[in-house]
Amino acid sequence: MFRPLKKSFNLKKESKIDTDIKQTARRVYDAPNKGILWDWEVAGYIFTKAIAAGIIAFPFLFQMTGLVKVADSVLFTVAISSLLFLGLTGILLIKDLDQPKRFLYVLLRPNWTSWLVKGGYTITAFGGLVTLWCVLKYFDFPIIADLIVWPILILSVLLAIYTAFLFGQAKGRDFWQSPLLSLHMLLHSVVGGSAALLAASMFLPALMPLVPLLKEILIWSLLIQLLSFAAEFLSSHPTEDANKAAHMITHGTFRTAFWGGVVLLGNAIPLLLLIGKLRIAGCSRGLSFWY
Amino acid sequence: MSFVIFIKRIFHRVYVACKAENDVPVGVNRTWVKYIEKGEFPHTKRFFSVMRCNHCEDAPCITICPTSALYKRPDGIVDFNNERCIACKSCTQACPYDAIYIDPETHTAAKCNYCAHRVDVGLKPACVIVCPTEAIVAGDLDDPISKISQLVAGNQVTVRKPEKGTIPNVFYIESDNASLVPNGFLLVDKESGVTSSRVVQAVKKKFQFKKRVKN
Known part of the structure; x- marks a missing residue:
């Protein structure tokens, strides 16, 4: 039986219908959805940037701390590889712009509060120093080259994590406000770098002295990464939108990519293969490299 | 303002x-x-x-814009300069009100x-x-x-x-x-025009309700 709306909205005594009305709000007309604004180029740039930072950091760190004696040819190869991945990062960043011809504005007309500018300068400084290191090594100035290794290592950490601060500035994206984001980015780089080096060791015998230590690093970083996923997705988020986003990843649209790609293929299987010391470790390296 | x-x-x-x-x-x-x-x-x-x-x-x-294409005027208006905009779309991610768009003609941010x-x-x-x-x-x-x-x-x-x-x-x-x-939301696939499952469920529920009333 029809019930007049006026009566159902009596503020003094709220009926069950009033409660239902309040609980069933739905959007029926709105501005068109803008779609995905940061598409595969941004995901791709995070991937290439993580490898660019990680692939150079470990051999340089091992060499400087004396943990492993690394051949100059290996250092040179990883420096060039890092520059290649950094170049790819730059190409993807520029490709994502709707005004690609203006990309230099980031460096020439900077707004210093933006982490996009700080990141742009980090990429430029990192690329510049690695190039300088290669030039110094090539023309045989080892002492000066060694002096810039520590700045390169510091910049590689900044390169790995600055995107977390950029995402933190994106206040319209609640899920990116996670305090664990910089840890995720750092782990991403550690996993990407160590897995890429392990995969490369199948073709470059000069990398073999690094393999035992890289395996240890990959095992621990995969383990911590899985724990960080658990911390991120098993805990409650401060806003409803962040909870919705987490639910979409674990139970919604992205569940197959997350559970199948990220958790299983990208972390759990490589971890089990590495821990089990199976002969097919090469497969695990490939998987870790990819995810 | x-x-x-x-x-x-x-x-x-x-x-x-x-x-x-x-x-x-x-x-x-x-x-x-x-x-x-x-x-x-x-x-x-x-x-x-x-x-x-x-x-x-x-x-x-304004904080996230890398080129200060978005800026605050002395009177408090948040204005934009499309000559400086590189259309990195970071402002669209930063705005909690979804108020910024990329102009399809100028390919720069506007609002x-x-x-x-x-x-x-x-x-x-x-x-x-x-x-x-x-x-x-x-x-x-x-x-x-x-x-x-x-x-x-x-x-x-x-x-x-x-x-x-x-x-x-x-x-x-x-x-x-x-x-x-x-609390509710409407998601429509741009190409297929298919609505999200949640909306479909809501519509189904509405029809079931109507059927019940009719019976």
Whole structure:
């Protein structure tokens, strides 16, 4: 039986219908959805940037701390590889712009509060120093080259994590406000770098002295990464939108990519293969490299 | 500079006036009217709300913009300069109100700029002038005798997403909170036109309800 709306909205005594009305709000007309604004180029740039930072950091760190004696040819190869991945990062960043011809504005007309500018300068400084290191090594100035290794290592950490601060500035994206984001980015780089080096060791015998230590690093970083996923997705988020986003990843649209790609293929299987010391470790390296 | 919006007086012409005044292309909007429905048939109610840039005091779009293409004018208006914009779309990610879009003609970011070109010559924004019911009031909150100051002081006002700490400057009177931050949502696939499963479920539920009433 029809019930007049006026009566159902009596503020003094709220009926069950009033409660239902309040609980069933739905959007029926709105501005068109803008779609995905940061598409595969941004995901791709995070991937290439993580490898660019990680692939150079470990051999340089091992060499400087004396943990492993690394051949100059290996250092040179990883420096060039890092520059290649950094170049790819730059190409993807520029490709994502709707005004690609203006990309230099980031460096020439900077707004210093933006982490996009700080990141742009980090990429430029990192690329510049690695190039300088290669030039110094090539023309045989080892002492000066060694002096810039520590700045390169510091910049590689900044390169790995600055995107977390950029995402933190994106206040319209609640899920990116996670305090664990910089840890995720750092782990991403550690996993990407160590897995890429392990995969490369199948073709470059000069990398073999690094393999035992890289395996240890990959095992621990995969383990911590899985724990960080658990911390991120098993805990409650401060806003409803962040909870919705987490639910979409674990139970919604992205569940197959997350559970199948990220958790299983990208972390759990490589971890089990590495821990089990199976002969097919090469497969695990490939998987870790990819995810 | 701020806006006060009387939700229950809203007309669609504010949206049309904005489109005409700023030559906003088809498919994108600087301001728009959003509909929310609540309840199950026949006990339903529809709410309207006007969405736009909130000209925040602490605007995250200005903070994140790498080239200062988005900036705050001395009068508080958050304006943009499309000559500087590189269209990195970071501002669209930073805005909690989804008020910024990429103009399909200039390929740069754009949004409500309080009709700054009109304000500069002493006129009010187009949406304010066109509304026959004075649903939108624009003015300076720093001026204690302005109409907007008195409205904000004398009414219960709401802002969108205050928890973001952006200190928005668009105030809603007689608003329904769900119309500003809805619990339900509508997602339509652009290509196929298929609605999200949640909407489909809601429609199915509505039909089941009708069937039950009929029986």
